[in-house]
Amino acid sequence: xxxxxxxxxxxxxxxxxxxxxxxxxxxxxxxxxxxxxxxxxxxxxxxxxxxxxxxxxxxxxxxxxxxxxxxxxxxxxxxxxxxxxxxxxxxxxxxxxxxxxxxxxxxxxxxxxxxxxxxxxxxxxxxxxxxxxxxxxxxxxxxxxxxxxxxxxxxxxxxxxxx
Ligand SMILES: C[S@@+](CC[C@H](N)C(=O)[O-])C[C@H]1O[C@@H](n2cnc3c(N)ncnc32)[C@H](O)[C@@H]1O
Numbered sequence: 412x413x414x415x416x417x418x419x420x421x422x423x424x425x426x427x428x429x430x431x432x433x434x435x436x437x438x439x440x441x442x443x444x445x446x447x448x449x450x451x452x453x454x455x456x457x458x459x460x461x462x463x464x465x466x467x468x469x470x471x472x473x474x475x476x477x478x479x480x481x482x483x484x485x486x487x488x489x490x491x492x493x494x495x496x497x498x499x500x501x502x503x504x505x506x507x508x509x510x511x512x513x514x515x516x517x518x519x520x521x522x523x524x525x526x527x528x529x530x531x532x533x534x535x536x537x538x539x540x541x542x543x544x545x546x547x548x549x550x551x552x553x554x555x556x557x558x559x560x561x562x563x564x565x566x567x568x569x570x571x572x573x574x
Contacts, residue, residue, distance in 0.1 A: 424559075424567040425512075428543050429453065431560045432508050433460050441507030441537050442467060444498070446491060446528070451479025453512055467502065469494050495531040504573075506536045511544040521546060536573040544569045 412420075443461050445454050448470040455478075457466055468481045469491050487494035491513070509532055514521045525546045532542055533553040541557070547569050548554055554571035 424563040427560045427563050428568045429456055429460060432541060432543060435541055436507040439507045439539060441505045441540060444506045444509040444535060447512035448475050451475030453510060455479045492527050495528060499534040504534055504537055507540045509536055509542045514545045533573055538573055540573045542571040
């Protein structure tokens with residue numbers, strides 16, 4: 412498989428998982444959290460999928476396409492190990508869905524990032540809410556692994572439900 416194939420598969424899996432969340436959270440009140448704005452691709456997709464929900468976005472900086480920028484009331488800017496704590500104080504455990512796209516090219520840096528941020532995520536999610544992540548959060552307490560959509564290879568993306 413070429414690097415191009417890998418990127419295409421990863422993005423198709425990401426889109427498929429995001430699309431599947433529409434049905435998953437139906438009837439579940441709560442906002443959506445986007446951890447990792449990046450260039451705004453998945454934020455743009457989420458706001459199309461969830462036009463009636465508040466979407467709060469986290470990143471250390473805004474570097475997204477100008478068309479894909481949340482307003483300041485929906486933006487938590489800065490290191491997420493700090494802003495996730497601020498958000499849990501402000502928003503409480505009310506997210507119906509968290510999408511966390513927090514990996515880097517560097518595997519060791521990604522592991523450190525996930526170890527730091529992962530345990531802060533459940534405090535932001537309502538009971539029965541979903542956490543979708545590009546990284547495994549299997550070691551995070553209070554998150555139970557859920558099956559992925561049938562067209563997504565196991566391990567390519569990770570889905571959990573808050574107990
Ligand atoms: C893979 S990119 C997100 C891509 C985005 N979801 C998209 O589709 O365009 C990851 C983003 O998360 C941010 N990020 C990762 N770890 C972070 C941390 N600990 N604090 C703040 N921002 C972080 C990075 O700055 C980067 O913009």
